[in-house]
Amino acid sequence: MVLIAPPSQRDGQRIRKPADVAQQALLHHQTVPDAWERWCDRHRVNTANTALGPQFDQYQTQIRAVSVGMGLGLVPECLVQQELARGEVVTPLPGRGVELESGYCLCYPSAHAAMPALLAFKGWLLGESGTQATR
Numbered sequence: 001m002v003l004i005a006p007p008s009q010r011d012g013q014r015i016r017k018p019a020d021v022a023q024q025a026l027l028h029h030q031t032v033p034d035a036w037e038r039w040c041d042r043h044r045v046n047t048a049n050t051a052l053g054p055q056f057d058q059y060q061t062q063i064r065a066v067s068v069g070m071g072l073g074l075v076p077e078c079l080v081q082q083e084l085a086r087g088e089v090v091t092p093l094p095g096r097g098v099e100l101e102s103g104y105c106l107c108y109p110s111a112h113a114a115m116p117a118l119l120a121f122k123g124w125l126l127g128e129s130g131t132q133a134t135r
Contacts, residue, residue: 001035002077004089006069015072015092018043025071026053027062035074063089 005015005024015021022045026036036050053071056062059079066073067088083089106125112118 001032001039001074002080002091003039003093004063004066004073004075004080004084005092006066007087007090018045018093021045021072022047022049026050027065027071027073028053028055029059029062029073029075030055030057032074039074 003015003021015024018040021040021043026049028036033051033055039045040047040050054065056065059075062073063075063080063083065071067083073089080089084091106122108118
């Protein structure tokens with residue numbers, strides 16, 4: 001997860017160090033409700049507002065909210081590459097992200113576990129992610 005901010009901060013509230021995050025509105029994604037708490041712990045930022053702020057159920061909506069100045073976001077870096085390249089959002093603290101121990105699951109009925117199409121998709125997906133199946 002990478003910290004993203006609007007390209008220009010209002011009122012001169014630029015993010016220059018991790019502690020500056022404590023003074024900003026924090027935007028949340030519903031699937032990772034503790035992302036800001038983990039980010040703050042990782043970067044030794046003391047803030048009571050890690051649970052406060054708007055919540056989004058789509059990363060693209062959260063990225064757009066950051067781009068228009070609603071606050072800061074923590075998003076998977078792979079999902080914000082285009083917006084970063086276009087300058088719609090910035091990473092004010094490069095290298096100051098956080099890795100979360102969460103992910104996605106491929107679920108399917110056990111009766112379909114041997115389907116060639118499913119096996120091909122599962123093999124491709126695991127190859128692309130660089131991970132191994134746990135079950």
